[in-house]
Amino acid sequence: MKNHKAQIEVSFHWIFILIAGAAILAFFLIITKHEKESADINIEGAVGERLEALFSTIQQMPDSINNETLRPELEFRCEADGHTYTLKGGERRFNLYSQVIFSPETVGDGRIITWTKIYSTPFPAAQILYLSDEKTQYIFVKEDAENLYKILPELYEKKLVPAEEVQMQTDQGFRKYVIITKNDVVLDSSMTKKTTIVKITSEGEINFKNLEGTATRKYSNQETLFGAIITGNPELYDCAMEKLMLVSRITSEINLERTEHLEDDTDDRCYRFYAHGIPVEYLQSIIGNSTYPPASDYAPLNQVVTSLSILNRDMARANCPTIY
Amino acid sequence: MNKKNNRGQMETMGLLVIVILVSLILFFALSFGLKNKKTQQTEEQDFTEVQAVSNLGTTMLESTGPCDWTIRQLLTDCAYTHEITCLSTVEGVGVLENSCVAANRTINQMLLITLDEWGYDYRLYVIKNTGLPILNLSSGCQNTATSKTEITPFGTQYGSMEIKITMCK
Amino acid sequence: MKKPKNKKAQVQSGETIIVIIIVTIMIIIGLVIASKTKTRNATEESTALNEIDTMKIALIASSLNELKCSEYSAMVKTCMDYHRILSFRDTVLEDKQSSKNYYYSLLGDSEIKIKMIMPDQEPSVQVVTLYKYDNISANKSSSSVFIPLIVFNTMEKENYFSVLEVRKYS
Numbered sequence: 001m002k003n004h005k006a007q008i009e010v011s012f013h014w015i016f017i018l019i020a021g022a023a024i025l026a027f028f029l030i031i032t033k034h035e036k037e038s039a040d041i042n043i044e045g046a047v048g049e050r051l052e053a054l055f056s057t058i059q060q061m062p063d064s065i066n067n068e069t070l071r072p073e074l075e076f077r078c079e080a081d082g083h084t085y086t087l088k089g090g091e092r093r094f095n096l097y098s099q100v101i102f103s104p105e106t107v108g109d110g111r112i113i114t115w116t117k118i119y120s121t122p123f124p125a126a127q128i129l130y131l132s133d134e135k136t137q138y139i140f141v142k143e144d145a146e147n148l149y150k151i152l153p154e155l156y157e158k159k160l161v162p163a164e165e166v167q168m169q170t171d172q173g174f175r176k177y178v179i180i181t182k183n184d185v186v187l188d189s190s191m192t193k194k195t196t197i198v199k200i201t202s203e204g205e206i207n208f209k210n211l212e213g214t215a216t217r218k219y220s221n222q223e224t225l226f227g228a229i230i231t232g233n234p235e236l237y238d239c240a241m242e243k244l245m246l247v248s249r250i251t252s253e254i255n256l257e258r259t260e261h262l263e264d265d266t267d268d269r270c271y272r273f274y275a276h277g278i279p280v281e282y283l284q285s286i287i288g289n290s291t292y293p294p295a296s297d298y299a300p301l302n303q304v305v306t307s308l309s310i311l312n313r314d315m316a317r318a319n320c321p322t323i324y
Numbered sequence: 325m326n327k328k329n330n331r332g333q334m335e336t337m338g339l340l341v342i343v344i345l346v347s348l349i350l351f352f353a354l355s356f357g358l359k360n361k362k363t364q365q366t367e368e369q370d371f372t373e374v375q376a377v378s379n380l381g382t383t384m385l386e387s388t389g390p391c392d393w394t395i396r397q398l399l400t401d402c403a404y405t406h407e408i409t410c411l412s413t414v415e416g417v418g419v420l421e422n423s424c425v426a427a428n429r430t431i432n433q434m435l436l437i438t439l440d441e442w443g444y445d446y447r448l449y450v451i452k453n454t455g456l457p458i459l460n461l462s463s464g465c466q467n468t469a470t471s472k473t474e475i476t477p478f479g480t481q482y483g484s485m486e487i488k489i490t491m492c493k
Numbered sequence: 494m495k496k497p498k499n500k501k502a503q504v505q506s507g508e509t510i511i512v513i514i515i516v517t518i519m520i521i522i523g524l525v526i527a528s529k530t531k532t533r534n535a536t537e538e539s540t541a542l543n544e545i546d547t548m549k550i551a552l553i554a555s556s557l558n559e560l561k562c563s564e565y566s567a568m569v570k571t572c573m574d575y576h577r578i579l580s581f582r583d584t585v586l587e588d589k590q591s592s593k594n595y596y597y598s599l600l601g602d603s604e605i606k607i608k609m610i611m612p613d614q615e616p617s618v619q620v621v622t623l624y625k626y627d628n629i630s631a632n633k634s635s636s637s638v639f640i641p642l643i644v645f646n647t648m649e650k651e652n653y654f655s656v657l658e659v660r661k662y663s
Contacts (some may be wrong), residue, residue, distance in 0.1 A: 049542070053549055056549055057553075060552060097599075124561070126558070147602070246595060250559070253592070254577060257584060261579070262648065265648050266648070287590075321648055322647070379571065379641045382570075383643055386643055386655065387610070389612050390610075413614070413615060430612065438656055441639075
């Protein structure tokens with residue numbers, strides 16, 4: 001009897017220990033899982049905030065080129081709810097409401113390159129950020145786009161090849177290839193899946209060609225042409241161009257109001273520049289033609305931009321208050 | 325029986341020792357953890373101070389004062405030539421001022437909407453090349469331990485000058 | 494003979510119970526301290542983030558092309574054009590070209606003012622509110638950044654000493 005009682009007692013001790021141990025283990029596992037989920041959300045938020053700050057502040061440094069390492073991959077999309085990006089594998093979407101960013105679909109997991117330029121009409125209207133990475137290669141056809149190759153900063157992965165060598169290009173392990181040319185090209189089979197051909201069909205018009213098909217788009221000047229080259233994606237190009245044109249219209253509207261004030265207050269010596277409402281007309285034309293997509297092309301916009309630029313130069317030479 | 329009692333007492337003592345040890349460890353861990361929270365200035369205050377002090381001197385110099393003279397011109401005249409006389413409008417009344425008075429009044433106005441409004445005490449000197457201050461404005465900067473000084477040198481055709489601003493809280 | 498055995502068992506059970514109670518109390522105290530520390534850290538982090546946000550908005554506001562001086566005028570690091578300031582204010586106020594939404598996405602829940610000293614004028618200090626987000630209430634906390642700059646009047650050819658005040662609400 002005593003032995004049985006002792007045996008039961010010992011068994012109960014072990015059962016008690018096992019239950020307590022299991023409860024403590026389960027408790028700590030739950031805590032760890034909760035903390036990990038919380039940490040993941042925090043990381044996603046922190047990376048997103050940092051990128052937003054990076055995009056905003058880099059855009060304030062015109063004509064600057066930078067590179068830095070970005071471990072997570074960003075996936076850019078242009079959809080009904082706007083121009084957004086997500087961290088790969090993450091759920092949170094960050095909206096690029098006001099930043100004019102031209103980028104390929106995926107950027108990151110390595111060295112990213114940022115290049116900022118001012119879009120002018122002819123006054124500085126908006127800041128453009130060209131964002132890419134070391135895993136996207138830009139192949140310029142020598143006979144068609146050598147000048148563009150020379151302008152694109154060295155930090156980008158770029159290559160200049162003669163036309164006859166384009167079809168000999170094979171996959172070197174990049175995530176994406178963008179080929180810039182003025183003519184049709186034939187590609188090696190290893191390249192077709194990852195390549196977009198940006199064909200400059202005429203002054204102001206480009207074709208994006210990839211496995212999904214061909215899309216024709218308009219560009220207004222060299223800055224927007226580089227936008228098309230950097231994205232290599234017609235939808236992302238559309239999103240960025242719409243924002244660019246919106247910002248351009250807003251800046252032009254502000255300049256228009258300013259010009260109307262100057263017109264009212266200017267002295268007799270400088271009034272000749274404002275006679276017949278010419279500067280106001282130019283600015284209204286810039287606003288009207290800064291749309292995306294344009295009515296036909298951007299030739300009317302470029303014409304009035306040149307005219308305004310000449311007028312402004314003459315005003316400066318005459319020591320009169322300038323339009324911009 | 326005595327041996328059993330002793331054993332029981334020893335076990336209780338052991339338990340007490342463990343509890344005391346764990347409490348001490350917790351106490352030290354918490355106190356070290358909380359100790360490193362020094363009183364730091366916020367990032368915003370650092371940024372505002374840097375922006376304010378670094379920009380203030382240059383911005384003042386390039387500003388237009390009374391009678392369309394820039395502060396730079398007024399200070400140069402005050403230091404070297406004493407030729408400028410200006411009919412300024414002060415509170416709706418026309419007042420004849422020399423360059424030193426005009427510069428002093430205008431710089432005072434600038435400090436009112438900047439350092440005074442931001443709650444900083446300051447000392448501002450405008451010093452000519454001989455080292456003599458031609459202008460001295462102060463709001464009682466007593467505590468020099470927590471002060472920041474910015475010197476803005478500027479050149480004139482008569483010699484170099486500088487604006488020295490010391491901010492303290 | 495039975496009594497000493499019962500007493501010993503009672504003391505042993507009592508000991509176990511006391512250990513469990515003490516450990517539980519220590520765990521509870523630990524959890525309470527940890528959660529309070531976490532809450533305090535989160536509040537501090539939120540305040541710091543808000544301040545960084547304010548600085549970011551201040552940098553953006555002071556670099557806006559829409560407000561900058563023309564290329565042929567005053568060569569000061571941070572210079573804004575007087576007439577552009579007034580036009581900007583009117584454009585946003587009247588929501589021309591859907592500018593209100595655009596600037597909200599850029600400047601957020603903030604208020605941006607410029608205070609200018611205009612010499613030989615009465616009043617000598619003019620304040621222009623460039624941008625103000627709609628739902629400002631007295632109860633909201635805010636943080637401010639101030640940036641001295643020049644505002645150039647292209648008609649009078651005067652440089653006004655000015656201060657850009659950026660106030661971000663949270």
